[in-house]
Amino acid sequence: MSTTTIVLALGLGLAAGVMSGLFGVGGGILFVPALVALGLGQVEASATSLLAVVPTAAVGTWRQARYGNLRVRPALLIGVASIVGVEIGVQVATSLPEDVLRRLFGVLLLAVATQLAWRARRRPRELP
Amino acid sequence: MRLVLIGLVAGTFSSLFGVGGGIVIVPLLILVAAFGTREATATSLGAIVITALAGVTLYAARGKVDVPYAMLVGLPAMGGALIGSAAQKRISGRALTLAFSALLAAIGVWLIAG
Numbered sequence: 001m002s003t004t005t006i007v008l009a010l011g012l013g014l015a016a017g018v019m020s021g022l023f024g025v026g027g028g029i030l031f032v033p034a035l036v037a038l039g040l041g042q043v044e045a046s047a048t049s050l051l052a053v054v055p056t057a058a059v060g061t062w063r064q065a066r067y068g069n070l071r072v073r074p075a076l077l078i079g080v081a082s083i084v085g086v087e088i089g090v091q092v093a094t095s096l097p098e099d100v101l102r103r104l105f106g107v108l109l110l111a112v113a114t115q116l117a118w119r120a121r122r123r124p125r126e127l128p
Numbered sequence: 129m130r131l132v133l134i135g136l137v138a139g140t141f142s143s144l145f146g147v148g149g150g151i152v153i154v155p156l157l158i159l160v161a162a163f164g165t166r167e168a169t170a171t172s173l174g175a176i177v178i179t180a181l182a183g184v185t186l187y188a189a190r191g192k193v194d195v196p197y198a199m200l201v202g203l204p205a206m207g208g209a210l211i212g213s214a215a216q217k218r219i220s221g222r223a224l225t226l227a228f229s230a231l232l233a234a235i236g237v238w239l240i241a242g
Contacts, residue, residue: 001196009200017205021212022219023228026176027205028147033235034201040194046146047187048194050180052202053148057176059206064170074161075171078135078153079178085139086182093144094190102239105145109236112151113229120225 009038017056027056029112032105042102043093130160135175143183148176 016030028049035045064070093101134156142149150172157168187193 006200009197010204013201013204014208016201017208017210018212018215019208019228020205021209021214022216023212023225024216026148026150027202027209028142028145028180029151029232031201031205032146033239035194035197036239038197038201040197043187044192044194046143047184047190047192048198048201049146050143050183050187051193051195051198052205053180054177054184055202056206056209057148057173057180059209060173061170061177064166064173067166067170069166069170070174071163071167071171072174074131074157074163075174076178077131078138078171078175081132081135082139082142082149082175082179083182085136085141086143086179086186087139089140089143089145090183090186090190092140094192101144102242106236106239108145108147108151109232109239113233113236116229116232117226120222120229 005038009034012037013052020056023116025112025116026053028053029109033109036102042098042105046093046101134160135179138175139179139182142176142179143186146183148173149179150176 012034013031016027016034019025020027020030031049031052032045035048036042040048061070134153137156138149138153141147141152150169153172153175154168157163157171158165163171184193
């Protein structure tokens with residue numbers, strides 16, 4: 001890994017974090033394209049993004065628990081039930097051609113972009 | 129039962145796309161399980177810790193996880209997220225959100241066309 005790549009990765013990570021905090025989107029949706037831009041394949045980008053999501057979500061959970069917003073039992077139930085879905089997702093992701101998976105992710109980004117634009121449009125005008 | 133179904137859908141979505149799955153969990157908790165927005169966001173984050181850990185484990189078993197890259201991108205992102213959420217109160221604006229939405233759309237088009 002070259003110095004340029006390391007600096008670029010650190011910069012993209014910082015930018016992804018700032019944007020996710022600013023706009024309330026998850027880190028993963030920004031980590032994946034950043035990792036693809038750094039040269040990883042789509043499946044490796046997904047897998048690696050998930051590792052970066054764990055500490056971010058853990059810190060977020062800890063903060064939210066202190067605010068009293070976390071409902072522990074539903075979170076555990078959803079989390080444990082999700083493991084079955086995770087296995088399905090991994091199977092599908094590793095069996096799809098990489099470019100199909102990349103395009104599907106592109107469609108997901110367009111959907112999130114639309115949702116954000118919709119939310120911004122509906123936001124009341126008193127905000128500066 | 130509803131929560132189990134939400135988990136199943138979110139887990140598939142999460143590992144397929146390498147995202148936490150909050151995009152799916154938060155609206156489902158609000159619409160299907162009558163959660164308030166804050167509770168939904170917080171509870172979703174808690175579930176995501178487990179979901180993402182499961183995803184990492186299953187992908188790592190297939191040799192797909194690149195640990196150095198995850199650290200290079202993930203560690204500065206944690207600091208960045210704190211900066212971003214602190215700045216949010218001061219500079220939340222429609223124009224900025226629309227600009228970010230346009231950026232996401234541009235990346236989406238790049239991935240679809242590329």
